[in-house]
Amino acid sequence: MKQGLRRVTYFFKRLAHVAASPVRRDNGRGGVVVHPYRGYGSRDEAFVMGRVYRQLALGRMIPRRGALRDIADVARRILRRGVKRAGVEVRLGDNHRQVVTDRDGYFNVRLPLESPLPVEVSWHRADIAVSTAAGRLEHTHTEVYVPAEATDLLVISDIDDTVMFTGVAEKLKMLYRLFVKTAERRTAFPGVAALYQALHRGADGKLERPILYVSRGPWAIYEMLEAFFQLNRIPVGPILFLREWGLSWRHPWPRRATDHKRDLIERMLGLFDDVPCVLIGDSGQHDPEVYTEIVKAHPGRIAAIYIRRVDNNPDRETAINRLREELSGSDCELILAADSLKMARHAHHRGFISAHGRDAVRRSVCSHPETVDSADVAESERG
Template identity: 35%
Template sequence: MPFLILTRSGFDDVVANVDTPGAAFLVNPGVASDDEIAQLRAAGAAVQVLPSTVDPYDSAGVEAALQAAAREGEPVWLERGTAAPPAAPAAAREPTSQAEDDQHEALHHRLVKTAGAVARAALRSLGSPGGRQPMAVPYIGFGNSGKLWVKGRVLDESIFREQTGEDSRWSNLVALYQRLESDEVAGARVLAHFQGQTFETVTDRGGYFSFEIVPPQAVPGGAHAVELELPDSRGQDGQPVRSHAEVIVPPPTARFGIISDIDDTVLWTNVTNKLNMALMLARSNAHTRKPFKGVAAFYRALKQGAGGNEDNPVFYVSSSPWHLFGPLVEFLRVQGIPVGPLLLRELGVREVFKLTSHGNHKLEKIELILGYYPDMQFVLIGDSGEQDPEIYTEVVRRHPRQVKVIYIRNVNPDPARIDALDKLIEEVSATGTQLILAPDSVFAASHAAAEGLIHVDRLASVRSDKKEDDSVLPGA
């Protein structure tokens, strides 16, 4: 995937964040010295100096450069999104000091805007569907016998097509942009119908809506459909636009629940490097992305429990934006990982890849889940890459009786990080709960079997799943 680099600040950002071997850089004349270009080429990068200077503030010139660079259908990452030029003359637009450099957005803060510049051109060539109308996009809800939680979003957009394993990286980029750039509808009335009753709410400025439904009759365990209606929007049949939200209520057979992170726990996204995460999302989809080794079999074993038919509920809490709900659910289904409610983050399109703290979001959503099931214990699963151990330890402090065990996948070998984890393990152990630092899914599954969380016979399937993944996935 080529990188179109137009300014010095962009050159510094890209070189610092992109693995040089195999990378392709298209660089504006004068941005880098001959020695720097020679060093990049010696490190395995393909570097091409543009034949003429492209003004980063000239949208027509930038789009022409993009189209020229992507003539083989491969997506191009633009170093800087086009923008209205400042009042200064063109010659003064290029930063001339460190202070001016600091005023420029970092590369990973500009990726979404950049993806849009590329994808808009692709959408024009592919043809945009006409007659768009508001639609209610429901997320998977959850609840207990006396209360249901339903969430969704109203968008002014056509239904996204399903992706396949044959989709090109260009198609993946366009699909990603479509999801990130969907137009939300604020102030829309939404009705929810369940057990003969109707509940009403209005979308917020991000287009999101939520219901806490207290039905007149007890809700049995299983999956239930809540009908959603947009009373002020009409479909082609002249009737109000409708959809259905699936809501999961744990059955009486459930002995415990599972709350799992997604980023770097179930799916490799490298969330500690937002640039690489963006590139991964653009290059792949649910059919080509792969889970961590053995995760699918381990999560199936936890859902089935030691009895084999417990149907323990699985919840996913992630800092990924709600824009990616569809691709994440599709990923779980394609990879054979149990599907359950996903509690994601409300972000605007320009905030999706910002380096912001996500601890409060995860803690808040875990508190929401625990509040619905005060008498249920939970297995918490995460990774050591960001704040999962700290977040889960705080959950233990607040709800020591509701946490059965914590599994942390060790993805950060830094000695300082290991020392910090040792202190958390000691603190959690003092409450009677275990925090297990697991190198892989087989290790975690073996511990779970010993604790009576899964049937010992399921260990073979976890080992087999990991072995199968070893044959197609690099790394440990």
């Protein structure tokens, strides 16, 4: 009984700690805060996003850390408000553009790259200056990812239950893993790092293909996800969250993400012109349905769909197999896989990854025998 109470108490402490983290950048001073997100782009244009908001200062009696500080920061997050019509200037190389924030304080800058960026690097620094009606000027910066012109494949991957196990199909467990487990303890699916490294490097092992990640999670876990990617040696790309969870009195619950995911993927397809794309997701939510709609709407653009099977629901598997049949007449094949090895076998067969990359996935998956589909291993060894 006491142990259970301690776990519940720990859960809510961690929940408060994570929910409080986005407001800590001001060190308790309050005032106007600028929070930019990683940007992305092509050789023709780039996108830089972020939010400008005003939040309360901490009182002198609030300690610098601990549960009381977390509670105070959660309150500041609930009470903070976006700064509307703040002027935002973004400079990327010799390119610059000015916009104003919307009524909730968000800015989304579409920046035509009239002056080319250096071609020898993919990550570029964007400098951001924000001016408010009160005349205050804030400076910050962020990174913008622009892939090389020779890119032959775009990879767009879900994160939740695709890259790492969050248990979306089991809501309570998902909340525990999302808010309580640290980056070191959050589990990546076996073979994921090797598979994504292989997709990033291509069939000759020398490419640097763009990999864009999307998540149903809140912006509050952005830093934790970055740490998770680095710890697990998963290729880093812009993490394009689908929605702000809207922790406020007006919007206390997360907004629906399905339409946002579809719109985001279609935006990426438009940004990267005729480059074929691989979509990776899981069976627990609506990824197969959304991805199938995109294949039909953009004939010839989607090279493959990889769906990780996260449960043993026969009805769900039947529904996904039905979608695969719908795509049988297209250039895109939908692969439903219990592990990363089946995806790697198909990717190697299609020329997306090297034999070395496929073998690296096999070694990683086989080092976790409880996750291995023996039929996949046997077929991989034959091929």
